[in-house]
Amino acid sequence: MARVYQFDICAFLVLCIIIFSLIVRKLIKGRANKMFLVLVVVTLGCTIADMVSVAPMSSMGGVGPEVRIAASYVYYIVHASILPVYSIFIGLVSGTWYVYMRDNLKVKLMFSMPYALNILLVLINPFNHWIMRFPGGNYRRGPHVWIIYCIAFFYMLNTFVYLVRHKETIDRSRMIAFTSIYPITLVSTVVQFFFPEYLIEMFALTTSLLILLFFVIKPEESFDATSGARNITAFKNDTKKLYFEGNAGSVLLVKVKNDNSLVTLYGLNAHQTVVRKAVARMERVFAEYTMKSYIYNIYYLSYGMFAILMTGKYDPDKLCDDIEKALAKPIRLGDIGFCFENSLCLLDVPKDIPTHEELMSFVDTYDKSEVESGSIIYSNLGEQDKIRFKFDIDKYIERGFANDNFKVYFQPIYSIKQKRFISAEALLRLIDDEIGFISPALFIPAAEKSGAIYQIGDFVIDSVFRFIRDHDLEKLGLEYIEINISTMQCMKEDFVDNVKKKMREYGISNKSFNFEITETASDFLQDVLSRTVTKLHKAGIEFAIDDYGTGYSNLHRILQEPIKIIKLDKSLADDLANVRTKAVLMSTMQMINAIGAESVIEGVETKETADWFIANRCDYIQGYYYARPMPEDDFVDFIQANNAAV
Numbered sequence: 001m002a003r004v005y006q007f008d009i010c011a012f013l014v015l016c017i018i019i020f021s022l023i024v025r026k027l028i029k030g031r032a033n034k035m036f037l038v039l040v041v042v043t044l045g046c047t048i049a050d051m052v053s054v055a056p057m058s059s060m061g062g063v064g065p066e067v068r069i070a071a072s073y074v075y076y077i078v079h080a081s082i083l084p085v086y087s088i089f090i091g092l093v094s095g096t097w098y099v100y101m102r103d104n105l106k107v108k109l110m111f112s113m114p115y116a117l118n119i120l121l122v123l124i125n126p127f128n129h130w131i132m133r134f135p136g137g138n139y140r141r142g143p144h145v146w147i148i149y150c151i152a153f154f155y156m157l158n159t160f161v162y163l164v165r166h167k168e169t170i171d172r173s174r175m176i177a178f179t180s181i182y183p184i185t186l187v188s189t190v191v192q193f194f195f196p197e198y199l200i201e202m203f204a205l206t207t208s209l210l211i212l213l214f215f216v217i218k219p220e221e222s223f224d225a226t227s228g229a230r231n232i233t234a235f236k237n238d239t240k241k242l243y244f245e246g247n248a249g250s251v252l253l254v255k256v257k258n259d260n261s262l263v264t265l266y267g268l269n270a271h272q273t274v275v276r277k278a279v280a281r282m283e284r285v286f287a288e289y290t291m292k293s294y295i296y297n298i299y300y301l302s303y304g305m306f307a308i309l310m311t312g313k314y315d316p317d318k319l320c321d322d323i324e325k326a327l328a329k330p331i332r333l334g335d336i337g338f339c340f341e342n343s344l345c346l347l348d349v350p351k352d353i354p355t356h357e358e359l360m361s362f363v364d365t366y367d368k369s370e371v372e373s374g375s376i377i378y379s380n381l382g383e384q385d386k387i388r389f390k391f392d393i394d395k396y397i398e399r400g401f402a403n404d405n406f407k408v409y410f411q412p413i414y415s416i417k418q419k420r421f422i423s424a425e426a427l428l429r430l431i432d433d434e435i436g437f438i439s440p441a442l443f444i445p446a447a448e449k450s451g452a453i454y455q456i457g458d459f460v461i462d463s464v465f466r467f468i469r470d471h472d473l474e475k476l477g478l479e480y481i482e483i484n485i486s487t488m489q490c491m492k493e494d495f496v497d498n499v500k501k502k503m504r505e506y507g508i509s510n511k512s513f514n515f516e517i518t519e520t521a522s523d524f525l526q527d528v529l530s531r532t533v534t535k536l537h538k539a540g541i542e543f544a545i546d547d548y549g550t551g552y553s554n555l556h557r558i559l560q561e562p563i564k565i566i567k568l569d570k571s572l573a574d575d576l577a578n579v580r581t582k583a584v585l586m587s588t589m590q591m592i593n594a595i596g597a598e599s600v601i602e603g604v605e606t607k608e609t610a611d612w613f614i615a616n617r618c619d620y621i622q623g624y625y626y627a628r629p630m631p632e633d634d635f636v637d638f639i640q641a642n643n644a645a646v
């Protein structure tokens with residue numbers, strides 16, 4: 001009977017193309033990718049053996065019977081490995097393999113015994129011909145070949161159960177690809193059983209591998225086009241695997257603080273070049289370590305934020321220092337050298353951060369947090385560090401509400417013209433029972449992320465409105481209280497209506513308070529702000545622009561809004577030694593006056609600074625020099641004592 005091995009030839013060609021493409025597209029890094037390559041190579045070996053085993057006989061210009069027989073043995077041995085390798089591959093892709101195998105002798109035995117039995121059966125076949133015989137040099141199935149089928153069935157079943165049990169760790173398209181092997185194998189086995197002359201089994205398997213190549217090996221899904229490094233999705237997946245497998249590793253976060261100015265000054269193109277060069281430098285650091293007893297990956301998570309994940313044997317502190325040094329040298333862009341202002345954070349996981357969710361939330365908040373440039377934080381985060389990076393801050397916010405630990409403080413604002421305190425800024429305080437004071441600069445951003453900001457916002461407005469209701473502002477010599485609101489609050493449709501409702505509820509006037517809003521860089525948020533401001537203005541509620549001069553400020557834009565107050569940021573008051581800052585401040589304050597608005601300087605700590613602003617016609621001063629933020633009762637006492645003297 002002539003065997004039809006054209007299918008094997010097709011399989012052979014396709015497998016060669018797969019291997020070629022894996023190598024050319026550099027898809028052979030990482031354990032899962034390597035295992036896929038092994039799977040393809042094993043399948044290729046099997047296909048070749050299959051072809052040789054049915055090659056024309058020497059009498060017909062082909063090979064001798066010994067070669068065909070030997071090829072059949074090779075075929076059975078190599079074939080035995082395909083399904084076990086396939087199982088390992090799935091385990092590696094889903095990141096569950098090491099968990100499944102670790103320290104579990106029973107599982108290890110269950111997984112390897114059938115394979116060993118398969119090999120053994122092939123090895124003893126020359127003596128008992130259970131699996132195959134070769135009458136006249138032609139291959140025939142042996143009487144006990146069913147054992148081989150049973151073993152194959154066992155591995156298929158095993159893999160299937162594995163897939164079902166770990167379905168959460170595998171996405172949909174991958175799941176479909178992994179399970180597609182079942183119908184394909186079933187059809188090919190049935191066909192080959194009834195038409196043994198058609199050698200379609202290897203071809204069917206090759207088809208499955210093609211499906212895996214398309215749906216499982218997806219590099220575009222894990223690479224960032226800007227930097228050429230891996231992207232945030234890959235970071236999430238890789239760290240998730242690390243946690244799942246219970247392995248230890250280090251995560252190094254590199255935050256480029258001046259990334260934004262790079263984009264603004266030089267444009268996106270230059271930015272991309274610099275980012276790529278930075279990635280290349282980090283790669284070089286790793287390449288310099290001759291003893292490669294670690295695995296690492298570099299990720300570009302967002303603008304100005306890199307991460308490196310390392311596992312294996314190495315000194316993380318030293319690597320961290322080396323990365324820092326490598327990035328410290330200016331990166332050349334034509335004839336300018338761009339200097340990164342970095343801050344690094346090295347985490348031991350899972351020691352520093354026990355769960356994957358917490359790690360992701362930490363990375364997020366580290367990205368947004370204000371960290372000093374040049375700072376390196378080494379692992380072993382203390383309680384304070386954790387707070388500093390809003391680690392688990394949601395818990396403290398929740399507890400703050402439960403235990404009534406939120407308090408609104410008031411910081412008096414001094415009027416230069418009237419020589420008395422005419423207003424105050426309401427500042428929220430969270431004093432936790434266990435760890436004490438938590439800065440609003442930390443919990444406000446976290447609350448914006450979690451949505452707790454709405455509850456917080458309502459709390460502050462209620463507290464301030466109640467204060468206004470219960471005290472006669474005029475008698476105290478105060479005109480209004482300033483309330484901070486975040487853009488998130490502005491984004492809520494019913495924000496303005498809600499404020500109006502509360503005004504009626506507390507019976508207070510729209511002149512007794514105003515809102516402070518921070519200008520942002522984003523067009524979208526600017527539009528949101530603009531709409532809210534217009535609505536507030538219609539309701540007769542004034543507002544102040546906060547933190548003016550912190551980088552995002554756009555005077556041109558601000559001028560288009562009906563604003564009453566512009567609050568100059570503390571950094572400007574701190575920089576009076578700089579002649580340029582002085583010049584900018586003078587013209588800014590002039591401009592503010594010219595449009596009929598008023599200026600407040602924040603964060604004035606010394607008499608010297610206060611005097612300068614008084615001399616240069618600022619309208620109001622706020623700062624520790626006059627008064628710190630204080631609890632309600634102290635504030636009332638303070639105002640009564642100070643304003644009465646005027």
Ligand code: C2E
Pocket residue numbers: 411426427428429439440441444460484485486516546547602603604605622623624625629
């Ligand atoms: P901000 O609106 O710029 O508030 C001014 C900050 O400067 C306050 O910090 C205040 O305590 C501090 N400050 C005032 N004078 C001086 C000074 O002379 N020297 C120094 N070093 N600092 C001074 P605080 O209270 O820690 O608040 C930080 C930020 O948290 C605020 O910045 C504001 O953005 C936000 N925040 C505070 N309360 C609220 C709130 O009720 N709602 C919202 N959405 N944000 C709030």
Ligand code: CA
Pocket residue numbers: 425484516546
């Ligand atoms: Ca403010």
Ligand code: CA
Pocket residue numbers: 546547567569602
């Ligand atoms: Ca401010």
